[in-house]
Amino acid sequence: MEFASAVRxxxxxxxxxxxxxxxIDLRKLRYLPDSMTMxxxxxxxxxxxxxxxxxxxxxxxxxxxxxxxxxxxxxGYAEARLVLADNTSYSHDLRQFVAMDGRAGSEQIGGLGMxxxxxxxxxxxxxxxxxxxxxxARLEPTIRAVVNARIDAMKDAGPVxxxxxxxxxxxxxxxxxxxxxxPVEDRDEFHRLGVARFDLAxxxxxxxxxxxxxxxxxxRSVAAQRDQPGDGLIGDLLREHGDELDDVTLGxxxxxxxxxxxxxxxxMLALGTCLLAENPDAMEMVRSDDAAASRxxxxxxxxxxxxxxxxxxxxxxxLEIGGQQIKAGDVVGVSLLGADRDDRLxxxxxxxDPARPPTRHLAFGHGMxxxxxxxxxxxxxxxxxRALAHHFPRLQVTVAPExxxxxxxxxxxxxxSLPVHLYGGALLDRxx
Ligand code: HEM
Numbered sequence: 423m424e425f426a427s428a429v430r431x432x433x434x435x436x437x438x439x440x441x442x443x444x445x446i447d448l449r450k451l452r453y454l455p456d457s458m459t460m461x462x463x464x465x466x467x468x469x470x471x472x473x474x475x476x477x478x479x480x481x482x483x484x485x486x487x488x489x490x491x492x493x494x495x496x497x498g499y500a501e502a503r504l505v506l507a508d509n510t511s512y513s514h515d516l517r518q519f520v521a522m523d524g525r526a527g528s529e530q531i532g533g534l535g536m537x538x539x540x541x542x543x544x545x546x547x548x549x550x551x552x553x554x555x556x557x558x559a560r561l562e563p564t565i566r567a568v569v570n571a572r573i574d575a576m577k578d579a580g581p582v583x584x585x586x587x588x589x590x591x592x593x594x595x596x597x598x599x600x601x602x603x604x605p606v607e608d609r610d611e612f613h614r615l616g617v618a619r620f621d622l623a624x625x626x627x628x629x630x631x632x633x634x635x636x637x638x639x640x641x642r643s644v645a646a647q648r649d650q651p652g653d654g655l656i657g658d659l660l661r662e663h664g665d666e667l668d669d670v671t672l673g674x675x676x677x678x679x680x681x682x683x684x685x686x687x688x689x690m691l692a693l694g695t696c697l698l699a700e701n702p703d704a705m706e707m708v709r710s711d712d713a714a715a716s717r718x719x720x721x722x723x724x725x726x727x728x729x730x731x732x733x734x735x736x737x738x739x740x741l742e743i744g745g746q747q748i749k750a751g752d753v754v755g756v757s758l759l760g761a762d763r764d765d766r767l768x769x770x771x772x773x774x775d776p777a778r779p780p781t782r783h784l785a786f787g788h789g790m791x792x793x794x795x796x797x798x799x800x801x802x803x804x805x806x807x808r809a810l811a812h813h814f815p816r817l818q819v820t821v822a823p824e825x826x827x828x829x830x831x832x833x834x835x836x837x838x839s840l841p842v843h844l845y846g847g848a849l850l851d852r853x854x
Pocket of ligand 1: 687690
């Protein structure tokens, strides 16, 4: 086992050296060293034991060196919050590691999360009004309709359905399409393009090419709405700021919203359902009323922390965190999962406890890049999980947890499929 891992690391380093021959370009990266992928892996719903060990030894740890820079992992809650709140010491601009010359606009990586002020400030100012309570209230009936349609479809298809396929992905997909204002006839194509984006198993190559395709799609969609702006976010921004925003910038913003809101909400719905199925008390709390359900959802967000590591930060100058000396140019990854499972945040942090007193968490990040869609995500989770608990209070997962196919290495953790019996019938495959 150890020998195999040593060989893999050695081959990996050789591949890495080859990918860097013409300069640093993450697009060519086909291999990520084991120490870097550890925070992106789990055992079921829980972090690997290595993460707790690292956090106990040093909440800020040097994982490895890449492109001549140290790669640091921050896994303690207090240290993570400090890094996330520090708006001046780090850059988020990943573009310094990706060759851009001569590439089309749609291939330029970016999005809010990888942008620094003043650009970040300007772009974020366009988006925030789209997520006010008023605008979200406009979406609420649509979310209810989308959720109810999926519940009816599951009743027709049941009693055993794949909850990922039938509910967890379709609900946020339809919600984001409605939010952006994408025409119904374009949605199948958009769906196809969006699926492969978050799978890190292929290194840098797969991620960047699939990202370019769906961004391209959104840029075309902006161009098509320029003459006749639609009802959603794209149309709103074209009406209000059409002169300032070109197609690529607005397409990129829309893409950032899609990137931020789709997979994350889908994973929370699927993994959150796993937790409810295993915890009848939590299921009952979600079924009973909005206030109790909201408390359970906050604990779910903390416990699951599906965005495992925050956007990478690059130190602008030498600095110290958690007693470690970080050099200018070093890369700092913040394990949001590690932070949210830190006993210094709340005792017994590894336990999912629906009765836990309200606890702060970093599932939506913190600081200037904090999730712009957090309130939308909460509303979506509340409506969707309450409907699920109302219609299927005895829902059971039909396979044992160790047989579920969880994502192996992923920026956003999730499960590929979740077979459930809607009415808690015989546990068909469990233990088999
Ligand atoms: C449960 C679902 C969600 C979770 C767990 C989540 C989590 C996060 C996290 C951890 C960050 C990054 C913080 C950082 O690295 O500093 C983030 C950023 C972001 N999220 Fe979410 N998110 C969710 C849903 C959404 C939704 C529904 C939308 C929009 C429709 C959205 C849009 C964004 C955007 C645009 C950013 C970038 C913000 C910036 O850089 O200024 N997210 N989200």
